[in-house]
Amino acid sequence: MKDRNLDLFDPRTAVMDPDYSPTTGRQPDFAFAFNDSNFSDRLLRIEIVADSSDQLSDSEGCQSLADWARHRKRRKEDTKNENALDITICPEEQILTCHQIDPDDVDTENQEESVVAMIEEVQSGDEAPNSEDSDWNMDSRVTKVKTLHISSPILAAKSPFFYKLFSNGMKESEQRQVTLQIHASEEAALMELLNFMYSNTLNTTSAPALLDILMAADKFEVASCMRYCSRQLRNLPMTPESALLYLELPSSVLMAEAVQPLTDAAKQFLAARYKDVSKFQEEVMNLPLAGIEAILSSDDLQVASEDAVYDLVLKWTRSHYPKLEDRHEILGSRLGRYIRFPYMSCRKLRKILVCNDFDHEFASKHVLDALFFKAEAPHRQRTQAAEGSTSASRRFVERAYKYRPIKVVEFEVPRQQCIVYLDLKREECANLFPSGRVYSQAFHLGGQGFFLSAHCNMDQQSAFHCFGLFLGMQEKGSVSFAVDYEFAARSKPTEEYISKYKGNYTFTGGKAVGYRNLFGVQWTSFMADDSPYFINGILHLRAELTIRH
Template identity: 70%
Template sequence: MKDLNSDLFDPGKESDNYCGVSSSSYDFGFAFNDSNFSDRILRIEIIRSAFQSDTCSTIADWDTHRKRRREDAINNDNNDAMLEEIPSGDEAANITESNCRVKTLHISSPILAAKSPFFYKLFSNGMRESEQRHVSLRINSSEEDALMELLNFIYSNTLGTTSPPAVLDVLMAADKFEVASCMRHCSRLLRNMPMTPDSALLYLDLPSSVLMADAVQPLTDAAKQYLATLYKDITKFQEEVMGLPLAGVEAILSSDDLQVASEDAVYDFILKWARTQYPNVEERREVLGTRLARLIRFPYMTCRKLKKVLTCNDFEHEGASKLVLEALFFKAEAPHRQRILAAESASLNRIFVERSYKYRPVKVVEFELPRQQCVVYLDLKREECTNLFPSGRVYSQAFHLGGQGFFLSAHCNMDQQSSFHCFGLFLGMQERGSVSFAIDYEFAARSRPTEEFVSKYKGNYIFTGGKAVGYRNLFAIPWTSFMAEDSLYFINGILHLRAELTIKH
């Protein structure tokens, strides 16, 4: 990564203040290309590109042009900025006539060196180029306008262009010549312009040297946030998201606010996307292992789906086993330990941070003997309960007993006399054929002051597909009392519910 921190006049640095005046207020525009205020001559050799510069009026045009320039760069070893000794005689004539044209500018080496480590090294490295009055650069013709804008910025701290494609070109030139203050300025300009899916994806697909620069981080962060917000409901935009490149998918699936049924759905989507984008299994394993697996929050997947991860050929087995084992250890932790792990991972890969799932995660303990039984724990935040009023409901992830899927649902509804709102809890069986189960069930909740689980309702029911049963007023109090600040049922802002299911024989 280039050392962009040595830009002596970078407006983003505190050291820019001299005698109480910010360096960003300095304007040496009057000295630009003026021999009276210059000590050097900059000779710019402008090589004709294989793809001539088109007029780029939109981000999409610029993206197409950028891809052509990348192809051009692959075939042109002289694409990078170069210091050149000035040719003489026939050699100079041949270069000028057949390949390039030359532009000369009067420059001030102190001004350029103060803004750019590139020019600082050029003028102070002790080489012949640093001692002679004439210095030379070689660029492609597609870079000419951007370089001129960059040089003007070094003198005046302003840009003469405001179109997104042109500003992007200047940003690329600023990276190439290590002008951090201009990179920051371009990044700020682009961030304040209306963003589109095309522009956001383009900002995330800039060369790695640009993406790694601190000055560009706010722009890439804004692009990620834009895509994450736009495609928050990936179910609604599934076909569109399936066609996005890797950088776009990473931005969307890194979000905590993703609207998705469960983490199982995230896993299924990533697998489907990877199989579509990377038909070759070796390439797919590489992308999944190094880029996409970290986006899946395995600790919030169901145990049934985690078992499938272990047998999935798309993942390298050793890496998949490690991820599943880590997820299972997390599930086995006490809730307070889970919260600590989530807080610790919040600034890293966020693998332990829970998203706002449509179906709330549950912790399940299963027993086969002496009877088929499971105990299900469902935690709801106070905000989630608040959002249920006046007639909302929230569903848990599916859990299984006797090979059949069940779920819990929490409701805000009217009591049976329709005189007040109250909190209800229900148990349902997923629809699957004509199978029926006779189930004994018990609902309980932690309650202050003991903070132990207290039984609230017991019942039995013969379940068939799609049926649900429960209690409309689980706590036998009005909604206002249930949600009150001194409510007995919220412990550190969490409502802890438990359901115990036993198959009757």
């Protein structure tokens, strides 16, 4: 009877399957065949070259991910400087050197030509141990040699690298011995990788060792091992240092897709840790570009308003990019897309147009788009936000602002007047119970700053809770300012606002005016499922102010 498990390891199918992974189902365990001559058809000769004196011997010497990052940086610099350790090509035999490859130095269009894997014939055994034929190809820097029995079908099934090596149709693909040359610091990772290709598991659980194995798996195109390492690293406790290191992985490996879940987890960790930016101002200002991008991309960022996000981006960019042309580039190509311009105040949008840090064309386009968005009807804004949620910028998606965004329409004649529109979601109103309040962004009339605030109050007789709306003035002290005001709400899908209260008030010392029970009903009736005050889950409020001379 045919063994169905063997079908899973047909190189013609398994190697080409991008979803091939130990997690996609029960995979055959061939651990029993690892380095066993009874189940092998080739020999793998591993020549180990000594590292530079300042390099760690292996990943076990790295006590932390910070050590690993420094170790890897030294190794990359050492690799770039060691031209003598390039691939060695002999007249009849060639050795694959497996020192660390820097993705920045790889020509992806000619990747197959940049690494040439060669086969070495098994010697007959008649040669003298010190004969010229037996050691003519040995590098003087080789300090140790390991020989393993390998199964070409198993390795080819897990790795396109080995699949091409064993099936290239050349004479060398029929030989029995393959020689690899690696640095001593890569030995442990390579041995773990080879074992994984048989057993679908690893013996190590430390983050530095897993990262070493992940890099080795990328070099030999073992995507399933990269995904395994990525999953194991996600399960380990994360720190800001490790998260920033994981964010760099896509630019350090050739198979970036395999580490994307780890990168996404790192972004989520940083966004959650620095959710309240005001508590970590110094740390945030010292983050690298990838870190600040992870924070700015979050919808849950706790900031007063999008104006504060704009100020943060500008402050960080000026700190890290002192040259104006560099700021133009980084804001236009990277950080600018994380600013949600449609939710900025009109006063701040005007400042963008005269800010030298932004390229003029970039600033004009985004300010214009923001103004068009503000002019749209609420249902059109929600549609654009839903469409924008699938884009990279998410510029139409509203964050969890401390001060709620508003739409303001200003008039200068016949008298100075403004109409302010404030929308509150049903869940935002529900969170006000029993004594909460929510504030709007500031708006201006006659040079004075104002805001709206919604409250959950007790009525004057303290008999029940109700919904209240108030108008406040920012300035405190002896400032006196008289206005006519009107509060209205939309309680019908006809998009008509119905006036609730109107009057006049002279503000002094930053006081406020408003109504404790705007709708004249108890809180339970206001929040009921059949409440007429919420249209598609949104409460629409309007305040009209006119300066009273």
